[in-house]
Amino acid sequence: MSETAQRALFISGSIGLGHVSRDLAIARTLREMRPDVAIDWLAASPADRYLRDAGERLLPECADLVEESSLAEAAAQGARLSLVRYAFGAMRHWSRNVEVLTRVTAAQRYDLIVGDETYEISLALKKTPALKTFPFVMIFDFVGFQPMTARPMERLGVWFWNHAWAKGYRQKPRHVDMSLFVGELDDIPNTPFGLWLPNRRDWARARCRFVGYILPFDPAACADRAAVRRRLGYGTEPLVIAAIGGTAIGRELLELAARSYPALRERVPDVRLVLVCGPRLPESVIEVPPGVEIRGYVPALYEHFAAADAAVVQGGGTATLELTVLRRPFVYFPVEGHCEQEVAVAERLARHGAGRRMALSATTPELLARAISEQLGATPDYPPVPTDGAQRAAELLDGLLQSTRPSAQ
Incomplete structure (x- = not known):
């Protein structure tokens, strides 16, 4: 130099x-x-x-x-x-x-x-x-x-x-x-x-x-969802990705998603549920029923969002933006008490007509299973977002x- x-x-x-x-x-x-x-x-x-x-x-x-x-x-x-x-x-x-x-x-x-x-x-x-x-x-x-x-x-x-x-x-x-x-x-x-x-x-x-x-990626590179799914090893079954951010604070959300799986299977028998713990939450602390997959840190999580038929996430600005731009149906749970997620991000999503907001403290496994099943098969019509x-x-x-x-x- x-x-x-x-x-x-x-x-x-x-x-x-x-x-x-x-x-x-x-x-x-x-x-x-x-x-x-x-x-x-x-x-x-x-x-x-x-x-x-x-x-x-x-x-x-x-x-x-x-x-x-x-x-x-x-x-x-x-x-x-x-x-x-x-x-x-x-x-x-x-x-x-x-x-x-x-x-x-x-x-x-x-x-x-x-x-x-x-x-x-x-x-x-x-x-x-x-x-x-x-x-x-x-x-x-x-x-x-x-x-x-x-x-x-x-x-x-x-x-x-x-x-x-x-x-x-x-x-x-x-x-x-x-x-x-x-x-x-x-x-x-x-x-x-x-x-x-x-x-x-x-x-x-x-x-x-x-x-x-x-965004940390070019949305056009994820436009061919079938190709993305093949590259990541997913099949043609309905795919749900439940992911938290870069802290361990989302543990309860992943546990709720895991408990929702039996009720979700009743509604969508061939559904595939993948939990992503992120870099700070050990996979071993989450108890999952048979059939639920669990992963740790996934570097390019947006690729899995692109492949998904529906997603369950916290209310973080980045994950929800990625899902909006990728035009994927999703349910999001703002971290309660976190004013940025509960107000700033939630209002942005409401303006874009993206995602379904839910509260962790008011959601049972059965309610989450119903919300996910309603998202599966949906075709979002979010407005274009400048990226x-x-x-x-x-x-x-x-x-x-x-x-x-x-x-x-």
């Missing part, structure tokens, strides 16, 4: 695998546009595994990062996760990630650092401007927390977070050079952050560049890199 070549560092934060999959899509597109840019990564489990399997260069300091997925699992109460409660708990560990980045940037100069929901980095740069020795881009996919109960302490906590989020939004921030929003303006509630706080969409218009949706977000994001990052080239100084 020449001395004048540019370097970019991607920090893939947040919980699970949805963020890192879009981050890698952006990085690959940027690399296609600018082959001379060297890209390094900071990511904790399970995102580090995803990147390692993709052949990306992870810095050794990844081992020192806080595992946010572990913090989320610890904060969860069974299948329920208060996003605000998790955020307050995670704050106690934020200084560790900031210290890691400080060490990394002291040893290596970067022309661009991209953080995906790395709130700890953004806050540190805002509080201590001397730490900012690099152009910094922040990626968002939702704006502001929502109270999910009537509990006064939760509502006060939401207001505290949203006040910090929205404060001084009309002023140009010095700690962030660009903010990208993955999605569309309509994905943001047209409501205030809270009492005496600004409107969320006004904040997003002032602060963010909207890039649209990002060129990786290209648009990469173009914006390239423009920022171009402005930092030595010749431009």
Whole structure:
């Protein structure tokens, strides 16, 4: 690598695998546009595994990062996760990630650092401007927390977070050079952050560049479903994929899907049910009746979604987006108490007319079996969804890199 070549560092934060999959899509597109840019990564489990399997260069300091997925699992109460409660708990560990980045940037100069929901980095740069020795881009996919109960302490906590989020939004921030929003303006509630706080969409218009949706694959490559099924070893039987995200919080959903199988077989005798545990939930902890298949981490889960006749998933933004774009029938269960899934993602799906929403706490095995059987054989008519977000994001990052080239100084 020449001395004048540019370097970019991607920090893939947040919980699970949805963020890192879009981050890698952006990085690959940027690399296609600018082959001379060297890209390094900071990511904790399970995102580090995803990147390692993709052949990306992870810095050794990844081992020192806080595992946010572990913090989320610890904060969860069974299948329920208060996003605000998790955020307050995670704050106690934020200084560790900031210290890691400080060490990394002291040893290596970067022309661009991209953080995906790395709130700890953004806050540190805002509080201590001397730490900012690099152009910094922040990626968002939702704006502001929502109270999910009537509990006064939760509502006060939401207001505290949203006040910090929205404060001084009309002023140009010095700690962030660009903010990208993955999605569309309509994905943001047209409501205030809270009492005496600004409107969320006004904040997003002032602060963010909207890039649209990002997929880690080309939907056209999955258009021939019969070919995808043959390649993955599936036959012609009705196929149901039940999958959770990159944490162990979805255990109860997989257990419910397994218990629904006998009733589902009564309705659809030749149905094939495959449970996918993901990278952090051991297969051995799920008891399954005879006939149900169970798998661990599946790297290209979207291929199995493409092959499926129906799917059962949590309410994560990435899995539900993939199913929408692939035009597959699905039932989704937002993690209860998780305001992003229960509000932001659910409203996006309602706008797109995609998926059937259910609540884990109110669903019996028989109800799930009925819902799955109704999805089997359905032909979704979801509206087209723009999926060129990786290209648009990469173009914006390239423009920022171009402005930092030595010749431009």
